Amino acid sequence: LVRLRARLARSQSSLGKGLLTLLSRENLDEETWEEIEDTLLRADVGVAPTQELVERLRERVRVLGTRTPEELRALLREELLHLVATDADRTVNTAGGVSSTGDELPAIALVVGVNGTGKTTTTGKLARVLVADGKSVVLGAADTFRAAAADQLETWGSRVGARTVRGPEGGDPASVAFQAVKEGIQETADVVLVDTAGRLHTKTGLMDELGKVKRVVEKQAPVGEVLLVLDATTGQNGLVQARVFAEVVDVTGVVLTKLDGTAKGGIVIAVQRELGVPVKLVGLGEGPDDLAPFEAEAFVDALID
Numbered sequence: 001l002v003r004l005r006a007r008l009a010r011s012q013s014s015l016g017k018g019l020l021t022l023l024s025r026e027n028l029d030e031e032t033w034e035e036i037e038d039t040l041l042r043a044d045v046g047v048a049p050t051q052e053l054v055e056r057l058r059e060r061v062r063v064l065g066t067r068t069p070e071e072l073r074a075l076l077r078e079e080l081l082h083l084v085a086t087d088a089d090r091t092v093n094t095a096g097g098v099s100s101t102g103d104e105l106p107a108i109a110l111v112v113g114v115n116g117t118g119k120t121t122t123t124g125k126l127a128r129v130l131v132a133d134g135k136s137v138v139l140g141a142a143d144t145f146r147a148a149a150a151d152q153l154e155t156w157g158s159r160v161g162a163r164t165v166r167g168p169e170g171g172d173p174a175s176v177a178f179q180a181v182k183e184g185i186q187e188t189a190d191v192v193l194v195d196t197a198g199r200l201h202t203k204t205g206l207m208d209e210l211g212k213v214k215r216v217v218e219k220q221a222p223v224g225e226v227l228l229v230l231d232a233t234t235g236q237n238g239l240v241q242a243r244v245f246a247e248v249v250d251v252t253g254v255v256l257t258k259l260d261g262t263a264k265g266g267i268v269i270a271v272q273r274e275l276g277v278p279v280k281l282v283g284l285g286e287g288p289d290d291l292a293p294f295e296a297e298a299f300v301d302a303l304i305d
């Protein structure tokens, strides 16, 4: 975790440094505030949160009068935290349900998102975290459309110690999801993670497909978590995707991948604001250990340290 924090800090520090340099100017004139706005927008913080942050900063700097670098840093830290923090629970829900006959049911999590965002990789990494935590995990390879997705998931599964349930290529994603949950229940697994197909061909197509996956799964066990995987490097495009998915399915948490490859961590703020759903996990690399819980304070410190 410490190593991951350092990596996050390296990728995100330019935003905070840029802001602090601007805020430290002797004369905080209109032009400087515009530069501060531009810096935030370039980091994908989003228009409304940027305006809110700048307004609050302006007011607090005005009240403060003369300011030391330490004061400015503390102030910026507080205000960024104000934007990133949420009352929502950021832990991935791994509490299983109980069937109508009183039997324990595995916790079910659907992993959704557009292909290429890192869905399968995230599913594998998450399985690893859960297995390391002593949980038995079944993986459902319901992305039956991307040619190698099931193989890729199975490779992850055997690497981390989770069995993968798969169907024929091009088969019905919902029937694979159904089967994975069925087997998860039969073998009293703790968690079933279902990797879904992310074809954003048309909204109705996606809606039909994901809706069906969720419905057939819920016939057997409640879906406690729908994790939306977004690629942090895709910026505003990622937000558009987020909006579409949120309309189609009840997203309960966001996983922001590839934060190691971009300084645009402001997307954390934008996506939480857009969906009203917390960022729960962040991807910081392609390796099995490169998934971290999202921590608001550590994230803000990474921005400004």
Ligand code: GDP
Pocket (backbone or CB within 6 Å): 113, 114, 115, 116, 117, 118, 119, 120, 121, 122, 146, 149, 198, 257, 258, 259, 260, 261, 282, 283, 284, 285, 286, 290
């Ligand atoms: P899917 O189509 O959404 O299932 O995407 P994949 O899981 O196949 O991931 C697409 C590519 O992104 C792969 O090359 C992954 O190794 C890479 N990837 C996934 N997550 C991360 C991350 O957090 N950081 C980096 N740098 N690469 C990632």
